[in-house]
Amino acid sequence: MEAKRSLLAIFLLLSFLSISTAAPTRKTRTRKPCKSMLFYFHDIIYNGHNAKNATSAIVGSPQWGNKTLLTGQNHFGDLVVFDDPITLDNNLHSKPVGRAQGFYIYDKKDIFTAWLGFSFVFNSTQHKGSINFAGADPLMNKTRDISVIGGTGDFFMARGVATLMTDAFEGEVYFRLRTDINLYECW
DSSP: HHHHHHHHHHHHHHHHHHHHSOOOOOOOOOOOSSSEEEEEEEBBBOOOTTTTTEEEEEEETTTTTTSSSHHHHHTTOOOEEEEEEEEESOOTOOOOEEEEEEEEEEOOOSSOOEEEEEEEEEEEOOOOOEEEEEEEEEETTSEEEEEEEEEEEETTTEEEEEEEEEEEEEEETEEEEEEEEEEEEEE
């Protein structure tokens, strides 16, 4: 009887050991970016008085809104297109290395947030081509991540993440975004 108990105990022990070693272990893979860049883009929204300097304009608004002032209720329903200068530092008057071109839609009534779709189009000697971005932008967060979904030229088929941070905000007319880009697929 004692021998049967010992044999059963050894069998159970071996069974448990084989199950624990046969279970797949998940390796976490730390990926390092193949390219990292930092840019600033400067948005000056048209307000009815600054047509000469404006780099963005409201092209769609809800029935209660208008196209020269952002609506109330967290700007819900406003569609803004932009063609903003991109610089290497946070000075609006620095030489642009390209343009941020695209749109943002204020898409929630109860929270100040937007959805972005835009490209960085480069025209400098350092970079040629474009990087494309898309994603939700919860504006009240200090930093926000949006997807890098492709590119052309030097950034052909690039994939990665761009971390946005509002670097300056001057009422309803001007804001500056710090854009920290990390590409994980580079060709």
